[in-house]
Amino acid sequence: MIDGTAQHMAQDTARPTGCRIHFAGLLAPGLPAEQRNELAQALRLSPTAAPPCPEDRPAPLVALLTGSEAGTGPDLDALWLPPVAAWIEPPAGTALSEPVIQLAEMLAEAAGNDLYLNLTTATAHDLQLGGRLLAALNARHPLTGDHRDDVELALHEAVSNALVHGNLGVAGMKELSARELERFSRDLGARLADPALAARRIAIAIRIDPAEDNRPLATVEISDEGAGFTPGPRTSTGASGRGLDLIAGISAGLEIEDGGRRIRMRFRL
């Protein structure tokens, strides 16, 4: 048992108004079994050792990611397929009650969406999230051909913007020169090595609803903790600056909010 307060918090917040997902269990391949079980108990979820077979249509699971999971391979690939519907990195020091409350709050946020992700920049940077999110979407609503490529690109661009320019505050490559590429490379490495910046969060919330023509419409919100930016006329004469234009050309809707810290995109599936 971790803490009664945390338990109540989990109970109170995991079933918000507009709840879309009732999580049944928790996977945590990067955590020791004892810690996983403690967290599962505090969050009123069943600890699960491995993803069940999707064909069995099991109840939704949340995966706790720590960044220590294997980089590739079937085990990690399975983590991004149903029944897993949320991917959350526990806040540091999960043996304490406060981080468990934070985790419960993230779980409550996840329950209000169809897919939800909340990771540190350090972990998200290594995961190729565009492809992972595409796999999660594609398993629920199969995408094909150019449309599949487009959705992956838009997800990838939005995630890259949030991590590189948002949370890490690395300026885009304005000049077309090897020196500017070297500057980008150096800044990215230095900012990733800064623990405060690497701990900044990226949150991704996806809701899938029927559109007017009854085709599913995915709304994807990606939020970062950076300084934001002011959307304005975009230039694409340098090496950077094409990402938002690509997203705008691909998505059925694009909005930038919270001073540039949140992007909302819509895609027909």
Added chain:
Amino acid sequence: MDYGIEVRDQEAVIRLRGRLTFNDHAKLRILIGEMGQNKLKRQVLDLSSLEFVDSAGIGMLLIAREEMDRAAKQFVLRGATGQVKRVLTVAQIAKIVPIED
């Protein structure tokens, strides 16, 4: 992304494989250096085995083109297919860099 360089009589052919994204900045810096160092005037980037490119990848290709221009070398993109061809088209890169099938 990884790559291999084949030096032929008239041109150097650099075949890119995998995914070219913002995360490949270090490899692109090395590749641009290698392209500058070989003596051939024509540098061809073979994209036929490249599966995915993002906007930063496009930007790095444009940096490579600019550096080859400074070194008085011709820079050509060749053989893009699928998602890579589509992004090159949408970003109108053919206006800046010669693209061959």
